[in-house]
Amino acid sequence: MRVFVASLATETNTFSPLYVDRSAFEGALYCPPGTHPETPTLCSGPMIAAREAAKRDGFTLIEGTATWAEPAGPVARQAYESLRDEILDQIRAAMPLDVVLFGLHGAMVAVGYDDCEGDLMVCARKIVGPGCVIGAELDMHCHLSDQMVQSGDVIVAFKEFPHTDFLARARDMTDLCLRAARGEVKPVMHVFDTRSLCAFMTSREPGRSFVDRLLAMEGKDGILSISIAHGFSAADVYDMGTKVLVISDGPSDKGPALAETLAQEIMGWPGGGSAPHLKPDEAIAAALAIAGQPVVLADRWDNPGGGVAGDATVMVTALLAHPEIPSAIGAMWDPIAVSFCRAAGPGAEIDLRFCGKAASTSGPPIDAKVTVRAVSDDLIIPFEQSLVSLGPAAAVSVGNLDVVLSSTRAQTFSPEAFSKLGIDLSQKKIVVVKSSNHFHAAFHPVAAEILYLNTGGPFPYDIRKQTFTKLRRPFAPLDSQP
Secondary structure: OEEEEEEEEOEEOOOOOOOEOHHHHHHHEEEOOOOOOOOOOOOOHHHHHHHHHHHHHOOEEEEEEEEEOOOEOOEOHHHHHHHHHHHHHHHHHHOOOOEEEEEOOOEOOEOOEOOHHHHHHHHHHHHHOOOOEEEEEEOOOOOOOHHHHHHOOEEEEOOOOOOOOHHHHHHHHHHHHHHHHOOOOOEEEEEEEOOOOOOOOOOOOOHHHHHHHHHHHOOEOOEEEEEEEOOOOOOOOOOOOOEEEEEEEOOOOHHHHHHHHHHHHHHOOHHHHOOOEEOHHHHHHHHHOOOOOOEEEEOHHHOHHHOOOOOOOHHHHHHHOOOOOOEEEEEEEOHHHHHHHHHHOOOOEEEEEEOOOOOHHHOOOEEEEEEEEEEEOOOEEEEOOEEEEOOOEEEEEEOOEEEEEEOOOOOOOOOHHHHOOOOOHHHOOEEEEOOOOOOHHHHHHHOOEEEEEOOOOOOOOOHHHOOOOOOOOOOOOOOOOO
């Protein structure tokens, strides 16, 4: 058996002004064939899962390119086409193939391509023909398109939010594809479109129990796999929204029925099962009323994982208005401020203007006399099985507020973003993290409580306030729906 694996991924916020070229991929993760490290990244789990399976089963594995760019705005057409064609040329050179495995995101948008993953899979199908099994792992915040479903045989999305299961789901997808290639199963995909958004978390109910039930259903009664494609609300594309994907073993009435039943359940959750979100002053008051520390506040709408800058100053301003509160915030993106701090060195007191630079939604920059607490040539933090670089970084203090500044946009996945720069979170009453929910697994053990913020942007926190020109309609909550 001959198996090919490659990865091409980013998450595109079509409302973001942060445009992406090929250098963004090459600067974040670009691994030519055979050079991917032994640890997976968020969307390259299939590279590791395929290696494990090849070692176990003895098939021939051909590795293609694996590349990733941090979430941002639209990808340049030339960047997408050059990376796509690079992988397609590798597939041609590897023919004949029995299985093609892709590590994708599912919400990549390039100039001229609203469905990059669907386009890649369609092109691959034309090369390998109908007899080859094509599988893809997607982030749950994907746009599950007709192109993807029609050109693929097996699609598996992450189930957990935070994404603690990207390697486990890559193994599921890989194993299903290999079983299909051996004729042990005949995967048939069934999709139910909710025409709405149900972006629940699995770090809280009802999402936790729901996903536990999905896991228990798989492998029974002819059901091979169940995925919930939550959708990515910061994208004006036709396929945005929540869809339920059930894969049955052969044609089955159970697949469509189960997809609809599960969809109706999550559509019935108030607020789609999301957590309550507090405005800055409400969140600070709530944190002060909680016994113990630190209380972690998630700045979800200025989260680099959503394709925005991570330099909004709303919460810095709010915390500076309470100079008596020991607090910390990070990581905030400002490579210029980092360079000034690193030049000044630890212990220096300098006048620093930081953040509030990327767009009007970032708020005004902060001007303050700061003490440089620590600097790093490359701040590396863990995220599940992977390691993430925040680039050169610095920690500065403004009174009781400590601020972590980074040169690379990435979510604050771990307390190590603070502790590696000498910030003891146990001494802080409030800690603000620039992340949606991926911080949860690492911060939960050290947090007195976790609350979620509504800072008003810049990620479109309320789709009713955005202009969608491509999204299929009707769509809740934009339209009334039967």
